[in-house]
Amino acid sequence: MMKKLFSILLILLATALAAPFASAAADLEVNTPAISSLKNSMQTRHGQLAAHYASGAIGLTKDGLIAMHDANAVPLAQRQSVNSLIAAENGDRNALYKEIASANGHPEWQDEVRSTFAQRWVQKAQNGWWYQDGGAWVKK
Amino acid sequence: MRFCPHRSPLFLLLFFLLAFSSAANAVSAIHVQVGAINSPGFTANKLALDFALPAQPSHPQLNFQTQLVWHDKTAAKENSRMALQLSCAAITNPQVGNWRCERGLLNAERIKAPFSLSFTTKNLNGQPQISAELSLLDVNFSDAEGLHAGEKVAAKLSLNAFQQSRIWHWQSLLDWQAGEVFWQPFYFATGGHQFKANGQLDVLSAQPSLTLDNAELQLKDVGAIQGNARVSLSDNTLQTLNINADNLQLAPLYPLLLKPLLDKTMLNNLEMAGRANFKATLHNGKPSAFELDLQGADVEDKNGRFALYKINASIPWAYDESRTIKASYQGGHLLRLPLGAANLSAELNRYALTALSLKLPILDGALDLSEVSAAWIDQQWHWHLRANLSPIAMSDFSQALAWPRMEGKVAASIPLVTYSAGQLSTDGDVQFQVFNGDITISKLAMQTPLGLAPRLSANMQMRHLDLGDLTRTFSFGAIEGKLDGDVNNLQLVNWKPTRFDAVFKSSDGSYPKKISQRAVENISSLGGAGAAAAVQRSFLRFFKQFNYAKLGLSCQLRNDICAMDGIESTPQGYVIVKGSGVPAITVLGYNRNVGWAELLTRIERITDSNAKPVIK
Amino acid sequence: MKTWIAVFPAILILSACVTINIYFPAAAAEKAADKIIDEVWQLKDKATPDAKLIEEKPATK
Structure with a gap:
């Protein structure tokens, strides 16, 4: 009896932890650790890439990647590092499209994710940046 | 390597120049026009050559222009066109057989090359002899893509040659004095490099060839690379090549030549020091042998992933034979260990490497790799090995990795580790002896372990961990007792858990089971500030610790949500701590679905606030 | 025997119908892409880090 009396039930983990999980079913899952690490890596790299988009050295390709558009806009000493930046960025972008497709349980969506991104990158690009329209480079 | 002097338009131009020079004094201007010259690689259209002979004292002037069209073999692009203009402001003839082109200029789209040329022909005992000196000053050039370009390049090229029984014997020196050049993927910031060679050119025999003897490439600050080579001109292939370089300085060599070549590997951001010797042989167009020796070399990854110091290594390789690699180093670190x-020591047999045993000392223990076998197939490494980690003190191990200090030992025995195409899998268990208990990791597998988002999957089994040590280590309120845990189907992406089925509970058996008020508060505060205050408000605040009968918590992590349970279910929730004795305290959980990120930040807040104030 | 033969086309038809097409959610993908691009190119939260930097400067001096 005493024991029961002294037993105190602590109400724990009650309301505060009720995280809002019930997100709309229509959204794509883009919050996996792999996607956020890719996003962080691309965000950091963008600090170095931004000037090269603006100068026309780098442009957005029709397959959702980036490519050298006019290396002559880059001083010789930096061309090597711009090439490495492009390769690293494309590695991340390819991985991102793959991750988004597989995070949503449909690895076969990868190409559609890629083409969606290809359009949106161009849509959100700043004026003066170059992008591929069909086979040709166009200045936005 | 391509070399086709007999088809070069420059030779044609020289031919024109020479053919008309002897008759030049009789006329005041020569104008030659050619419709087109065709060659497999390109077509030269609308060739026009003007040779003006103004009255003395002005010198003759030369002007040549053409439209070049390259035939793109990939056929994807349109043929590229280029207008080319070559002129000499003054042509002089100071001596018999010696012609000079002063203030010459080669001008084309993206190419501007001022030059001067001195050209001498002689006939010595019926043997023709030529010598040429070309000075380039302030040359700028670039291809359309900008992948091969130079700026303000100054260089001198000299060539001497004589013909003896149909073979040209030549000797040349290229002195690159100044200017920067980007030649994808290499970048040379300054001049100071030299190349000299002599050899023979045989264009008249049935098997035309070019040989280079005593070739020497002197790279500024790096050292000299000697070699000889033979090029077959009928199919423009490199037949034989011998390269020998002694005492190359690795510190300047790495950024100049090695880094661009290793750009897509994990060796792309190093700092190197020490010296290297290199030898290579190419036979019948195929690599037949090489040897790389490192002397006192230091290699350090600038991203801090690994470093090796004072490496001495002898790495021979031969296409036909097995060779023994020997390497030693004085120290280093791998992921801060x-x-x-x-x-x-290992055997290298063409594209396969085998070693019976490799012992790598780590901290106070060692990693023994045995029956190592690796092969380079289809541009990828595949390997397997046995690994045995002799016990390492956890105190040193945790300190090296900047973890909270832990006592105990870590040891592992993995009968088989296999790596193939970015996939690492293990057979067998990794054992840790920590917190006076055992942790076993089994079915450990990794995808792209060195990539940006490495994936790891494993099962973990923990037995009889000392809760006292555990709570002290992680600055959680003190709990006395022993803990068992099973974490199955664990998946980490980028070292963060994305999925697991975890069950933790107090071990069976009899041992002191006490939980401090602080620990109860901490467990409670996981549920927010309100619950913790409940203990403080009640008379329970007078008790420093309570007895418990059992404790346990489980979590199934899916999609960032942890589905939680305890040791027993109650109508409202689940029991996390079941009290015993007087006063008995029972901690209940009500929320079965908890956001993982939120849970982590709360645990972090607790362990941070409980940590003793240590000033780092 | 005849019934067996009749079953075959039936199986074929059935198995052909089993494929469930899950259409690519184009609108959701576009929304997800926009969100990621905004973060990578920092199109939305440009003002905050700048303001923070300015505030912190006097403190360090």
């Missing part, structure tokens, strides 16, 4: 001095 200190590595001790090691002596390694």
Whole structure:
């Protein structure tokens, strides 16, 4: 009896932890650790890439990647590092499209994710940046 | 390597120049026009050559222009066109047989090359002899893509040659004095490099060839590379090549030549020091042998992933024979784990590497790799090995990795580790002896372990962990007792858990089971500030610790949501701590679905606030 | 025997119908892409880090 009396039930983990999980079913899952690490890596790299988009050295390709558009806009000493930046960025972008497709349980969506991104990158690009329209480079 | 002098338009131009020079004094201007010259690689259209002979004292002037069209073999692009203009402001003839082109200029789209040329022909005992000196000053050039370009390049090229029984014997020196050049993927910031060679050119025999003897490439600050080569001109292939370089300085060599070549590997951001010797042989167009020796070399990853110091290595390789690699280093680190001095030896047999045993000292223990076998197939490494980690003190191990200090030992025995195409899998268990208990990791597998988002999957089994040590280590309120845990189907992406089925509970058996008020508060505060205050408000605040009968918590992590349970279910929730004795305290959980990120931040807040104030 | 033969086309038809097409959610993908691009190119939260930097400067001096 005493024991029961002294037993105190602590109400724990009650309301505060009720995280809002019930997100709309229509959204794509883009919050996996792999996607956020890719996003962080691309965000950091963008600090170095931004000037090269603006100068026309780098442009957005029709397959959702980036490519050298006019290396002559880059001083010789930096061309090597711009090439490495492009390769690293494309590695991340390819991985991102793959991750988004597989995070949503449909690895076969990868190409559609890629083409969606290809359009949106161009849509959100700043004026003066170059992008591929069909086979040709166009200045936005 | 391509070399086709007999088809070069420059030779044609020289031919024109020479053919008309002897008759030049009789006329005041020569104008030659050619419709087109065709060659497999390109077509030269609308060739026009003007040779003006103004009255003395002005010198003759030359002007040549053409439209070049390259035939793109990939056929994807349109043929590229280029207008080319070559002129000499003054042509002089100071001596018999010696012609000079002063203030010459080669001008084309993206090419501007001022030059001067001195050209001498002689006939010595019926043997023709030529010598040429070309000075380039302030040359700028670039291809359309900008992948091969130079700025303000100054260079001198001299060539001497004589013909003896149909073979030209030549000797040349290229002195690159100044200017920067980007030649994808290499970048040379300054001049100071020289190339000299002599050899023979045989264009008249049935098997035309070019040989280079005593060739020497002197790279500024790096050292000299000697070699000889033979090029077959009928199919423009490199037949034989011997390269020999002694005492190359690795510190300047790495950024100049090695880094661009290793751009897509994990060796792309190093700092190197020490010296290297290199030898290579190419036979019948195929690599037949090489040898790389490192002397006192230091290699350090600028991203801090690994470093090896004072490496001495002899790495021979031959296409036809098996060779023995020997390597040693004095120290280093791998992912911040200190590595001790090691002596390694392995067999290299064409594209396969085998070693019976490699012992890598780590901290106070060692990683023994045995029956190592690796092969380079289809541009990828595939390997397998047995690994045995002799016990390492957890105190040193945790300190090296900047973890909270832990006591105990870590040891592992993995009968088989296999790596193939970015996939690492293990057979067998990794054992840790920590917190006076055992942790076993089994079915450990990794995808792209060195990539940006490495994936790891494993099962973990923990037995009889001392809760006292555990709670002290992680600055959680003190709990006395022993803990068992099973974490199955664990998946980490980028070292963060994305999925697991975890069950933790107090071990069976009899041992002191006490939980401090602080620990109860901490467990409670996981549920927010309100619950913790409940203990403080009640008379329970007078008790420093309570007895418990059992404790346990489980979590199934899916999609960032942890589905939680305890040791027993109650109508409202689940029991996390079941009290015993007087006063007995029972901690209940009500929320079965908890956001993982939120849970982590709360645990972090607790362990941070409980940590003793240590000033780092 | 005849019934067996009749079953075959039936199986074929059935198995052909089993494929469930899950259409690519184009609108959701576009929304997800926009969100990621905004973060990578920092199109939305440009003002905050700048303001923070300015505030912190006097403190360090």
